[in-house]
Amino acid sequence: MGAHIVMPIQVASLTELTSWLAKYDTKKEVLDHLDRLYTQSNFTKQYKLEFEIRALQHNNLSVQEFYAAISDLWDRLSLTEPNVLKDFTPYIDRREEQRLVQFLMALRSNFEGLRGLILHRTPLPTVDSVVHELIAEDSCIKFHADRAPKTATPTVFVVP
Structure with missing residues (x-):
């Protein structure tokens, strides 16, 4: 999952990233969201x-x-x-x-x-x-x- 997360962080500025992830309360919620977005199914x-x-x-x-x-x-x-x-x-x-x-x-x-x-x-x-x-x-x-x-x-x- 780490390789998938690096991609959006590289393309977004810190301000954009902060506002994009502000709706999540925990690190787990952020990681789950990123996993759903960037992990393809089998x-x-x-x-x-x-x-x-x-x-x-x-x-x-x-x-x-x-x-x-x-x-x-x-x-x-x-x-x-x-x-x-x-x-x-x-x-x-x-x-x-x-x-x-x-x-x-x-x-x-x-x-x-x-x-x-x-x-x-x-x-x-x-x-x-x-x-x-x-x-x-x-x-x-x-x-x-x-x-x-x-x-x-x-x-x-x-x-x-």
């Missing part, structure tokens, strides 16, 4: 991070790269949560479900079958266990793609 950060999470797509990233990218956004978003919620089990459970939904929605279409199976499990798996499954599935997809017969380029022979 809402802007939260909005930006939520937007980035929704825009992030698996596309050409490996499962591990995608998971690392979305986990970083989730970790940064969790820093904007009120402290009272960080130990509240129903909130934590709901947040983990929301993360699973965000993760599954952003996956490439070649994981559609596994995504459907995961969504119908009771109880829902954790994101970490889903990542483990996806890494295994991705390895199988790559293995079969490498072993698939290469299609030859069609050739036309012209006979005179």
Whole structure:
């Protein structure tokens, strides 16, 4: 908060500052007022991070790269949560479900079958266990793609 308070003091003369703060009786009231004026809420950060999470797509990233990218956004978003919620089990459970939904929605279409199976499990798996499954599935997809017969380029022979 100190950095925020220095700014108005630097731009105001002592007379202006005195008249501006005269309506407060205590130092705490002055500091609370300055804090309300110059401290931004986490809402802007939260909005930006939520937007980035929704825009992030698996596309050409490996499962591990995608998971690392979305986990970083989730970790940064969790820093904007009120402290009272960080130990509240129903909130934590709901947040983990929301993360699973965000993760599954952003996956490439070649994981559609596994995504459907995961969504119908009771109880829902954790994101970490889903990542483990996806890494295994991705390895199988790559293995079969490498072993698939290469299609030859069609050739036309012209006979005179």
